[in-house]
Amino acid sequence: MFQKIRRRLTYIYAVIMAVFFILLVFGTHKSMLWSITSEQEREVLLYLEEEAHEHLILFQNKKALGSDDNDGTGRMYYYVYDNQGNLLDAERASDDVEKTIIDRIENWNVQEGDVITLERNEYKLMMAAMPIVLNGDKVGMIYVGRDVTAIYRGQEKSTIFLAVFSMIALILATIAGYIVAGRTIVPIKNAYEKQRQFTADASHELRTPLSVVMSSVDVLQNDTSQKSPFIKQVIEDMKDETKRMAKLVADLLAIARNDNYGIAIIKQKFDVIEVIEQVIRKMKPLAQAKNIKLYFAKQPIVEFHADIERIKQLLLILVDNAIKYTPKNGLVTIKIGHSQEGKKLKLMITDTGMGIPREDQTHIFDRFYRVDKARSRESGGAGLGLAIAKGIVDVHGGEISVESNVGSGSTFIVVLPKC
Secondary structure: OHHHHHHHHHHHHHHHHHHHHHHHHHHHHHHHHHHHHHHHHHHHHHHHHHHHHHHHHHHHOOOOOOOOOOOOOOOEEEEEEEOOOOEEEEEOOOHHHHHHHHHHHHOOOOOOOOOEEEEEOOEEEEEEEEEEEEOOEEEEEEEEEEEOHHHHHHHHHHHHHHHHHHHHHHHHHHHHHHHHHHHHHHHHHHHHHHHHHHHHHHHHHHHHHHHHHHHHHHHHHOOOOOOOHHHHHHHHHHHHHHHHHHHHHHHHHHHHHHHHHOOOOOOEEEEHHHHHHHHHHHHHHHHHOOOOEEEEOOOOOOEEEEOHHHHHHHHHHHHHHHHHOOOOOOEEEEEEEEEOOOOEEEEEEEEOOOOOOHHHOOOOOOOOOOOOHHHHHHHOOOOOHHHHHHHHHHHOOOEEEEEEOOOOOEEEEEEEEOO
């Protein structure tokens, strides 16, 4: 149990740390991307203003401008056109991306002051444009840009490095969390072990005096010299309370043994229909006392491979529980079926009781948990029966669940492998 708690704590811690590292990597990536993009856009706009001012002076001086014979290896580039679309001057981009740039210029529809991003294969470019105005008249257009491929590649590599580093840190943090969780639960484990040992010792020691009390009550009850109705009622009440205490002690001892050694099972083949009928015969007096009908449709032999005594105990717990929480003149139905193409046995015990609220259904298999504590005390329940039932189902590799609505009864469903 504590190993399971330790793993669960480690898992929760690992999930929290994973979310933290994912947010860290994502946030860092986005902040770096915003920072790089805004800075590069600012540089492109500054470069645009510088080149526009320089070429305005050239237009004013009416100097002849010609296409630059630049080798096309620069990171910054510009292209200057007159109103007729003739290229007057250029600081060319690399040959790999120039065609993309020229095509974009020919279809330019970007407002002045805006920076766009072009992507072609592995290249990433930024561009902006503005008109060249002389004496109030537009005389040309200048387009400038910057090859930012290397900058963004560096940013991507930084993100990958941070992600790998975060993954390593997450693994180390998970290992550390597992160690810390183990050390944290040591005091809890020690306290639990002492409490469990006390429960086992107390339950074992109480069995003998309870047996003596029960025997003494039986002797008093059979004493013909007792004539007083009051005394007889007191003796009957003592017997009922002693039985209830004996059952509680037996349940506590079963729980303690299960914790210490686990539930030992000896599997054998048997007819589960016969076992169900035995349980019904045993529980019939309890049902008749409340005028509750126990219904089970007779079926052919169903062979089952399990621990017959544990299956009997499981059925007794579920049927007894159904009878306790079903009002007078109610109905308890036992059904048997198959699932997963006959590989598993399905048992269903349905009552017409008060039902279980949805918020309580996930806790009813916990020890000492009682949905209606007042009703449980009246019926002698201590909240251990369903916990023992779940232990029996678990040790057989099965599943137990409940379907219930308040006011319309409950159905306990047990699914067990046939072998």
